[in-house]
Amino acid sequence: MTKPPKYWHKAKKILSKRDPVLRKIIRKYKKGFLTTKKRPFFSICRTIVGQQISTKAADSIWRKFEIKCRKKISPEVILKLSAHSLKGAGLSRQKVTYLKNIAKSFKKKSFNIRDLKKMDDDLAIDYITQLKGLGVWSAQMFLMFNLNRSDMFPTKDVGLLRAISKNYKVSYPPSKRFLNKISKKHSGYRSVFTWYMWRSIDPVDVEY
Numbered sequence: 001m002t003k004p005p006k007y008w009h010k011a012k013k014i015l016s017k018r019d020p021v022l023r024k025i026i027r028k029y030k031k032g033f034l035t036t037k038k039r040p041f042f043s044i045c046r047t048i049v050g051q052q053i054s055t056k057a058a059d060s061i062w063r064k065f066e067i068k069c070r071k072k073i074s075p076e077v078i079l080k081l082s083a084h085s086l087k088g089a090g091l092s093r094q095k096v097t098y099l100k101n102i103a104k105s106f107k108k109k110s111f112n113i114r115d116l117k118k119m120d121d122d123l124a125i126d127y128i129t130q131l132k133g134l135g136v137w138s139a140q141m142f143l144m145f146n147l148n149r150s151d152m153f154p155t156k157d158v159g160l161l162r163a164i165s166k167n168y169k170v171s172y173p174p175s176k177r178f179l180n181k182i183s184k185k186h187s188g189y190r191s192v193f194t195w196y197m198w199r200s201i202d203p204v205d206v207e208y
Contacts, residue, residue: 004033005148011189018185021167022196029199034191035207036148040113041106042073043146044131046207047138048098049091055159055202064089075103098133105131121149144191145207153183153190159206163197 016023037043049065050058068089069077078086078099086096105111111131116124121143128139137156144152154160164182165172174182186193198206 002035004035005150007150007189008033008192011150011192015186015189015192019193022186022193025167025196025200029196032195032199032205034144034148034195035205036145037207038146039073040142040146041075041102043142044102044134044138045073045078045099047141048095048102048133050141051095051138055204055206061090065091075106078103079107095133101132102134117147121151124149144194149191151188151190153186153194155179157194159198159201160194163201167197167200 012026016026037046045065046062049062053061065086066073068081068085083093083096083100086099087093091099102111116127119127124143124147125136125139128134128142129136134142137154140152140154143149144154161173164170164174164179168174168178168182170178182193183190195206
């Protein structure tokens with residue numbers, strides 16, 4: 001059975017005291033929590049597929065991508081598949097290139113997960129974004145979903161911005177000033193805040 005991150009229950013109590021808006025959302029969605037696949041390469045592929053498109057579109061492309069890979073998401077499988085075959089799943093030429101490059105990095109072991117685990121959030125983001133195709137948002141998704149880091153606040157995420165706008169009744173996109181205010185209020189557990197924001201506007205748990 002999947003368990004929540006170690007900090008999850010403590011974070012819920014702390015954030016509920018800090019923020020009455022979030023407290024209502026936490027009470028409404030009692031059962032869900034941030035999950036992880038514990039498969040780094042899988043998570044990065046999932047993140048690339050989800051870049052700059054809606055969750056619904058990403059899920060559709062991912063299903064086709066899994067079929068192409070015969071449910072085996074590994075560097076070896078990605079490298080064997082032709083660019084034409086991957087494009088057939090609905091992937092752009094650019095995303096196909098990114099997937100191929102990242103598969104090479106994992107196969108050569110030039111991307112080291114053990115080193116990454118020892119880094120603080122800022123250093124880890126710098127390390128991940130050295131991989132071509134992975135920007136700050138992708139790095140934050142990886143740290144949040146694969147390593148279960150507690151304090152990710154992906155301000156470039158459309159779903160998060162929409163949820164903040166809706167729940168706090170502010171303009172869309174929220175101003176930088178408001179985002180800074182929200183960031184400070186939930187400091188330490190911004191991954192938890194982000195997860196509940198997503199949950200408040202989407203009946204399906206977000207996964208990467």
